[in-house]
Amino acid sequence: MNDLNPDVPYNANTELDQWLKANLLDVYNSEVIYRYSRYHHEYDRNITPIDVDRVQPFMETVIGGFANPYVAVAGMPFMKVNMPKQWVLYGSSSYSSTTVYWGSAVGGVRVNIFDLNNFSKSNTSLVRDKLGTIHHEFTHILNQRVIIPAEFREISKSEYTGDWQNMTDAQAQNLGFMRAYSAQNPMEDFADMVKYPVVWGPSWFENLIRTRTSAAGAAALRAKEQSVLQYFNSGLQIDFRELQKKVQLYLKDTIKDPEVTFPYWINQGLYRTVTIAPDDQMYQDYGSSDVFNTVYNNMKTYMAGLGRTLLNMQLRFNTPNSLTVRLNYLSGTSAFAADYDFAFATNANTGITTFTKVAQSGTTGSYSNAQIFVSGFETTIQAYLTSGTFIADWIPLSAPASVYAKIAGFTKSGEPGNYFYGTLGQTL
Known part of the structure; x- marks a missing residue:
């Protein structure tokens, strides 16, 4: 496998490399790997290298919609310790026999991000998707520092299933999950309970609650929201609502995403x-x-x-x-x-x-x-x-x-x- 994508040696110190060093490596001791190397992904996958022109716009988005909000609410020392030490960027998605992967967290220090060759900061839904992946994967890293609350694991204990791929998102939401993917285990459930309220926003979450046909599902989502708030506010000493607000303002004011605005939700x-x-x-x-x-x-x-x-x-x-x-x-x-x-x-x-x-x-x-x-x-x-x-x-x-x-x-x-x-x- 991977015969279509030979390794590309690190053989240059380009203007992009200098920008990455100044804005990621020097600030957070965080390396960005964009030259293709099969070492960083599963051996049985063919994954396309990232188009070099996509690298800086994407990492600017990482800084603006992820790193800066965390620095603002948790402080630079927190991010210097917890920021992923490697960002590995790929152009295509990563496909297993049953699942499409948009990202993965490895060993608490590395984040792989896939499907970046269509990335553009002018495509607001793509920006939201990628920031969602980043916040989801970073939550996995945080969960290795501070474990998921025991009460969170109990909320949907009877609903987790290995058959989640045969469940629609709407069905999962009526059971108290953000999407079908969340229903596989408490770890993914918790990461999605951070991802969606932070990136899609509080109004999106309120609308999800409002449109549930199951009162039990809505109640489970509310209970999980409170558990996440407690985890961040007490376990990590991070104001979750402030983090949410910082990310929302970035999407609204910098990315110009209409779907996080007051007018959008009036119209909805x-x-x-x-x-x-x-x-x-x-x-x-x-x-x-x-x-x-x-x-x-x-x-x-x-x-x-x-x-x-x-x-x-x-x-x-x-x-x-x-x-x-x-x-x-x-x-x-x-x-x-x-x-x-x-x-x-x-x-x-x-x-x-x-x-x-x-x-x-x-x-x-x-x-x-x-x-x-x-x-x-x-x-x-x-x-x-x-x-x-x-x-x-x-x-x-x-x-x-x-x-x-x-x-x-x-x-x-x-x-x-x-x-x-x-x-x-x-x-x-």
Whole structure:
């Protein structure tokens, strides 16, 4: 075997070699092997060498979406100790008789990454896939330092199977796994429970939970999430949510991956409400916009003049293209709602968002209540929302990682100090 891919001797000190030395070897004592050598993979496989033009873009992604986030949350000494000492890069996948392998961790010191000849930083799904492989394999390395919690092994103990290859991902997810591959043993299960929430993100994970047809499967996924959090936060002294946030921001801001954005998940129907309550402590802690506060308080004053107390404002996404702005208020001690209908559009790639007032879809109940305040609403909140375009995003970024993807909002285009945000909800 391997007669198609003769070994390529190490015979040059190219510009690429110098870059790898400066950014990986000198920083982390981590060697990148990209010249083909059969020594580093299984003897019975034919694996294509990596195209040299793919090496630096891929390792830039490793640094940006893996090494830098870990350094930021765990510190450089941690990464100098735990960073894989060898990265071996291959162009094609590695095929056994039954399985396609995208990566492997060897001896706690080496990571093999396959299927890189199609890699491009402009292909966001490929970047996500490769970063997922890296975080998965690195978790195996961490598990050799700190073992998997005993309680994690028990959550799906009766569901692990050697027949996982005959299981669909959807079937596996309803049993409490991220995918069929996870169902083979606790080690792969745990690595995937790190991989997907960190790289695909907290919203992806919430959507997975939301769409499970099995309550037991959803409960198992929640239990595993908590076990992973405990493992990182206590066992490794690493803030898992902060790691998650750092990777998500890299994918959003550097790679421009639309599938980790707030607009994308609005359009997917995951988030149905944003509740804005400027009197809440959250806005004291994380900041707020004076421009929006003035608009909101003017409406609050208008309602107070009519004997009502404004409690909060809620955006309610009826569909990805329509929403209702609900004002929740008190009349005396009784709670009521006033609803105003808008057309809504948000671009998953740019976040550019428009609000357009449309005809009310009802005349009774909350729509009847809306008529009481319509004059004040038109000159305050309606005028504000329809005054131009906004950018939808996870804001404010100054908020702690524990609430990343749990709060979000909209910033007026070109006006960074003009924004509003609130707590996200998944049901109307």
